[in-house]
Amino acid sequence: MDDETDFADLEAELRELSPAAPPAHLERLLAAQLDQPVPKPAYRTATTWTSWKWANWGVAAALVGLMAWFSWRTPEADVSMENAPLATLTGPGLEVSETMERGGIVYRPVSAERLLLGSRVDGVVRLADGTAAERVRDYFIDTVTWRATAGKGELQVNVPREAVRFVGLAAN
Amino acid sequence: MDDAPDDSQWRHWFRTYGGRLLLAARQWSRSEADAEDIVQDAFVRYWRHQRHLPGDPLPLMLVSVRRAALDRIRGDDRRGQRETAHAADQSVDWFDPGVGSDDERRRRLESAVVELPAEQREVLVLKVWGELTFAEIADQLALSPNTVASRYRYALTGLRRSLAVVDCHG
Numbered sequence: 001m002d003d004e005t006d007f008a009d010l011e012a013e014l015r016e017l018s019p020a021a022p023p024a025h026l027e028r029l030l031a032a033q034l035d036q037p038v039p040k041p042a043y044r045t046a047t048t049w050t051s052w053k054w055a056n057w058g059v060a061a062a063l064v065g066l067m068a069w070f071s072w073r074t075p076e077a078d079v080s081m082e083n084a085p086l087a088t089l090t091g092p093g094l095e096v097s098e099t100m101e102r103g104g105i106v107y108r109p110v111s112a113e114r115l116l117l118g119s120r121v122d123g124v125v126r127l128a129d130g131t132a133a134e135r136v137r138d139y140f141i142d143t144v145t146w147r148a149t150a151g152k153g154e155l156q157v158n159v160p161r162e163a164v165r166f167v168g169l170a171a172n
Numbered sequence: 173m174d175d176a177p178d179d180s181q182w183r184h185w186f187r188t189y190g191g192r193l194l195l196a197a198r199q200w201s202r203s204e205a206d207a208e209d210i211v212q213d214a215f216v217r218y219w220r221h222q223r224h225l226p227g228d229p230l231p232l233m234l235v236s237v238r239r240a241a242l243d244r245i246r247g248d249d250r251r252g253q254r255e256t257a258h259a260a261d262q263s264v265d266w267f268d269p270g271v272g273s274d275d276e277r278r279r280r281l282e283s284a285v286v287e288l289p290a291e292q293r294e295v296l297v298l299k300v301w302g303e304l305t306f307a308e309i310a311d312q313l314a315l316s317p318n319t320v321a322s323r324y325r326y327a328l329t330g331l332r333r334s335l336a337v338v339d340c341h342g
Contacts, residue, residue, distance in 0.1 A: 007328040013281060014300045014331075018268040019191035026194075026208050027186060033216050034182055 100146065105153055107146035114161075115141045124169065133166040182219050189230060190215075192301045193237050195266055199294040200241035204264050214240040234302050238312055277335070284334035292327035295320055 099108050122135040139162055146155040193214065197207040214236040222232055267282050269275075285293065298309045306324070310317040 007325075007332070010328055010332055011300065014285075014296075017278065017282060017285075019195040019301055020265050020268050021187070022190040022194050022208070022211065026190070026212060027183065029212055030182070030186060030215060033212065034219060038220055 099149075102155070105151070106149045107153070107155055108149055109144055110147045111145045113143045115143070117141060122164075125166070127166065132169045134169060136165050136167055138163045138165065182215075185219070185223075185229070186215060189233055191268075192230070193233055195297055195301055196234055196237050196294075197241060198266065199290065199297055200238065201244070206244060210237060210240045210244055213243075230302065231304055231308055234298065234304065235312060280335060281331065284331045287334070288327055288330055292323045292330065295323040296327040299324055 099106055101107070117139040119136055119138045122137055124132055125135050127133050140160070142159045142161055144157045144159070146157070148154070190211065193211045194207055197210040197214070198204070201207040201210055214233065217240065218229075218233050218236045222236065223229065225232060265282075266286060285296065288296065294313070295309055298304045298312070299306070302309075304312070306317045306320045309315075310320045313320065
């Protein structure tokens with residue numbers, strides 16, 4: 001092996017060097033320390049049922065309950081797709097009538113929009129009069145905005161809709 | 173090494189490993205007093221909490237020494253750098269005095285080890301007297317095994333060069 005990289009002799013020589021023993025006073029210090037009882041760890045959590053620290057869980061539960069109650073009281077929380085008021089949507093202009101009441105607040109519709117998400121051609125069908133037509137399925141989202149008659153409260157209801165229409169095919 | 177040692181055996185353990193632990197602690201401390209404190213902390217921590225762990229105890233104790241040293245360094249940094257006469261502490265003999273005809277060469281080798289760059293010396297100490305593998309040293313020092321092996325090789329090259337220079341002029 002290359003003399004520069006063969007260190008076996010030197011390593012053997014190093015291993016013959018024996019680290020000096022620690023001073024006697026260090027062993028005495030260790031004896032004094034190890035003779036003492038092991039200190040108990042300082043627990044940060046409750047370890048007995050009578051500990052006041054369990055009260056933290058009660059406080060947390062009360063806070064969660066309070067937040068749930070507030071969210072239930074908020075009018076927006078009452079509105080879901082199932083409970084959404086039925087608005088009368090008519091024609092391209094989507095005229096909306098009626099009013100509704102939620103939590104003692106009367107809302108009136110102020111705008112309605114229809115967004116066409118897409119269309120799909122189901123296929124060609126023959127109508128009752130014998131003419132051929134394409135059956136087209138349209139997918140919409142109707143958005144109705146309600147505003148409180150008093151105050152600044154506002155609700156928005158999105159209703160997915162699907163419509164089928166027939167498009168006559170030009171006769172040959 | 174004994175299995176399941178009881179508390180009365182700590183002296184035997186300390187006399188077996190204490191010198192190596194202190195030698196390792198010196199690599200990461202600013203003074204001899206610091207090194208002794210580190211060994212004390214590390215040994216107590218090991219003996220109370222880790223001595224029942226399986227495997228060779230020396231690597232575990234060396235890890236404990238390293239952690240105690242890092243804790244102390246962080247504590248010193250928080251309190252402000254403490255300038256300590258480290259050079260004076262190097263006058264402490266790191267190795268047992270040799271007996272025999274080759275005492276002069278042994279003394280020169282000891283001096284050469286002490287005078288190595290710190291990053292090479294810590295690897296040398298952990299490898300030769302800590303009996304750790306390159307992978308274990310790399311793990312402990314958060315270095316790559318290749319870096320550790322290179323530092324070890326540089327250390328040996330440096331030692332050989334130091335001894336050769338003395339031989340030429342001596």
